[in-house]
Amino acid sequence: MADKPIQGEKRMFMTGNEVCAYAALAAGVDIMYGYPITPQNEIMHYWTRLAPKHNRSFLQTEDEISAGFTTCGGVLSGKRAFTATAGPGNTLMQEPMSMAEMMRIPAVFIIQQRGGPSTATVIYSQQEVTMTCYGANGEGLRVVYSTANHQELYDYTIKAFNTAWKYRFPTFVLGDGYQAKMRESLTMYDPELRGIKMVDTYPLVGLPGKAGADRDPAHLRNTYNTEEELYEVVKELVATYEKFAPEIVEHTTMECDDAEVVILCHGIVSRAAVEAIRELRADGVKAGMFRPITLRPFPAEPLRNVVQKAKKLLIVESAEGQFARLALPSLYGLTTPMETIFKPGQGITSDEIVKKIKAMA
Amino acid sequence: MTTATVLEPKMPKCWRQETKPHKFCPGCGHGDILKALGTAIDELGIQDRVVFGCDIGCSLLSWDFFNCDAIQTHHGRTTPVMTGIKRARPELICIAYMGDGGGYAIGAQHLVNAASRNEKLTVILANNAQYGMTGGQMAPTTLPGMKTETSPYGRDVDATGNPTLGPEMVAAITPASAYVARGTMANIPQLTRMMKKALQNQIDGNGFSFVEALSACPTNWRMNAAKTWEFVEKEMTKYFKVGELKVPAAKQEG
Ligand SMILES: Cc1ncc(C[n+]2csc(CCOP(=O)(O)OP(=O)(O)O)c2C)c(N)n1
Ligand code: SF4
Numbered sequence: 001m002a003d004k005p006i007q008g009e010k011r012m013f014m015t016g017n018e019v020c021a022y023a024a025l026a027a028g029v030d031i032m033y034g035y036p037i038t039p040q041n042e043i044m045h046y047w048t049r050l051a052p053k054h055n056r057s058f059l060q061t062e063d064e065i066s067a068g069f070t071t072c073g074g075v076l077s078g079k080r081a082f083t084a085t086a087g088p089g090n091t092l093m094q095e096p097m098s099m100a101e102m103m104r105i106p107a108v109f110i111i112q113q114r115g116g117p118s119t120a121t122v123i124y125s126q127q128e129v130t131m132t133c134y135g136a137n138g139e140g141l142r143v144v145y146s147t148a149n150h151q152e153l154y155d156y157t158i159k160a161f162n163t164a165w166k167y168r169f170p171t172f173v174l175g176d177g178y179q180a181k182m183r184e185s186l187t188m189y190d191p192e193l194r195g196i197k198m199v200d201t202y203p204l205v206g207l208p209g210k211a212g213a214d215r216d217p218a219h220l221r222n223t224y225n226t227e228e229e230l231y232e233v234v235k236e237l238v239a240t241y242e243k244f245a246p247e248i249v250e251h252t253t254m255e256c257d258d259a260e261v262v263i264l265c266h267g268i269v270s271r272a273a274v275e276a277i278r279e280l281r282a283d284g285v286k287a288g289m290f291r292p293i294t295l296r297p298f299p300a301e302p303l304r305n306v307v308q309k310a311k312k313l314l315i316v317e318s319a320e321g322q323f324a325r326l327a328l329p330s331l332y333g334l335t336t337p338m339e340t341i342f343k344p345g346q347g348i349t350s351d352e353i354v355k356k357i358k359a360m361a
Numbered sequence: 362m363t364t365a366t367v368l369e370p371k372m373p374k375c376w377r378q379e380t381k382p383h384k385f386c387p388g389c390g391h392g393d394i395l396k397a398l399g400t401a402i403d404e405l406g407i408q409d410r411v412v413f414g415c416d417i418g419c420s421l422l423s424w425d426f427f428n429c430d431a432i433q434t435h436h437g438r439t440t441p442v443m444t445g446i447k448r449a450r451p452e453l454i455c456i457a458y459m460g461d462g463g464g465y466a467i468g469a470q471h472l473v474n475a476a477s478r479n480e481k482l483t484v485i486l487a488n489n490a491q492y493g494m495t496g497g498q499m500a501p502t503t504l505p506g507m508k509t510e511t512s513p514y515g516r517d518v519d520a521t522g523n524p525t526l527g528p529e530m531v532a533a534i535t536p537a538s539a540y541v542a543r544g545t546m547a548n549i550p551q552l553t554r555m556m557k558k559a560l561q562n563q564i565d566g567n568g569f570s571f572v573e574a575l576s577a578c579p580t581n582w583r584m585n586a587a588k589t590w591e592f593v594e595k596e597m598t599k600y601f602k603v604g605e606l607k608v609p610a611a612k613q614e615g
């Protein structure tokens with residue numbers, strides 16, 4: 001039994017779901033809790049094949065409400081634990097997710113978005129943005145990484161466990177059906193060899209010593225008796241989240257320095273944007289791209305700086321404006337003209353973006 | 362030259378011809394179970410009063426199966442959707458159709474509570490020992506040692522428990538006016554009689570009626586026809602006894 005599932009560095013060609021299972025292994029995950037739903041099933045399938053060989057565990061629960069709560073339980077007991085879901089499963093999991101916000105449970109959730117509303121399609125969309133960032137009752141005190149390719153699925157799955165345990169907010173890797181199912185190459189690595197130290201996990205319940213005698217008992221709750229008390233607690237949570245946000249927030253840009261048209265997009269759609277920018281630049285159109293990597297917290301300031309300098313903004317997403325609604329508050333007061341390509345539940349090609357931008361000129 | 366007689370397959374009258382052939386994989390049990398249900402509806406003459414609800418899983422492929430009003434919902438919520446209709450319109454005959462995943466895992470609470478409340482519904486559950494639509498993961502009904510996508514080394518009952526005995530559970534929590542049975546696609550005449558009794562129990566306003574039907578999923582079992590039948594008849598019946606478990610004031614099925 002090899003103690004390190006990924007030895008050194010390895011070039012691999014595989015599906016995104018497989019990548020997530022390997023990344024979780026490499027990150028030192030102890031246990032996965034899950035419930036089948038397409039398109040994330042193979043994360044469980046690979047995990048159930050690999051995990052016993054590396055002394056890791058798995059539990060298939062009766063539904064996603066349970067998968068989310070068992071994950072919270074695993075984390076409370078000090079294990080590096082995660083679950084994965086999609087669409088209607090993400091909907092059901094909002095209840096445990098909001099408990100994780102309130103109790104600051106560092107649980108990791110991988111979401112492979114599919115079409116909605118409700119059961120809809122099992123294929124692809126970017127329609128789980130609002131739900132993943134702000135689902136459930138509460139203030140959306142979560143960290144959400146939106147990945148664009150398999151390398152990022154690997155990198156950010158590992159990173160998600162460290163973000164979760166360092167800052168103690170529930171952390172999400174937001175992929176999609178295309179990333180889940182397609183094959184592409186990436187480099188897998190043992191995080192330690194790249195100087196990535198996995199943040200230590202620790203139990204929040206079941207601590208050593210006799211409670212009440214040797215130590216204080218761990219009394220965790222998400223119920224508050226008075227409005228005033230809750231107000232204090234939530235204000236404190238929000239302040240903590242906001243204090244950490246600048247350390248967590250991430251974005252990337254392409255050719256934004258002199259860009260006259262800025263494409264704003266996230267996740268896999270950015271790959272169409274990258275290709276479109278290459279074509280547009282070759283035709284002398286000064287296009288650039290701004291891509292938030294964290295959707296929560298949102299890179300508001302850098303986006304504003306880029307859009308302020310541009311003549312036009314194009315927001316592109318595989319949903320009917322969910323991402324736009326996240327981004328627009330950052331642009332309040334700017335007068336940059338804006339157009340959109342909203343395609344709920346459909347992929348977006350570089351040709352469509354090129355055509356749109358040429359028509360905008 | 363000989364003339365071949367072409368035998369049209371006999372379909373229940375309430376089946377919707379336009380949607381046939383149906384969309385299940387060849388050899389799938391869902392088709393046979395729905396045939397038994399269709400025959401029962403025909404024989405009771407209730408087609409114009411039936412509201413058919415199907416669940417997530419392969420049962421959803423039956424959303425346009427009958428010439429009856431139908432609703433497809435998800436993950437075991439078919440039972441509460443049908444409850445909502447039945448409570449508002451008691452004259453309708455409400456049938457909730459689901460798989461073992463929908464009925465015994467994600468939607469188990471709905472089955473338990475509808476049964477406890479003795480809702481005047483008919484619930485029909487296809488037990489094919491795994492999750493069909495999502496590609497063959499372990500279900501509550503997966504047999505000990507059986508390999509699935511999430512029990513790749515065989516179901517270990519120490520870690521995951523024993524196969525769920527649905528009808529036995531429903532029989533234990535329902536009052537005497539309920540009808541509970543387990544049939545099998547391997548005995549369609551018997552299954553049809555069970556469905557008729559289950560529907561009659563609803564028509565009479567007696568109480569909850571529940572039929573589990575042993576079903577096949579040759580696709581995920583990766584089995585040919587002969588092996589599939591053997592599995593349904595020999596392996597599944599070791600854990601899942603076919604027969605009636607609760608019959609209100611009526612003669613027991615032999
Ligand atoms: C909330 C939610 N979680 C998961 C799913 C994915 N899902 C679709 S079908 C299915 C399993 C169905 O299995 P079963 O009820 O046994 O029916 P079968 O397909 O075997 O007939 C699952 C888990 C879903 N649609 N919604
Ligand atoms: S996957 Fe299995 S249960 Fe679903 S239609 Fe095919 S044979 Fe039937």
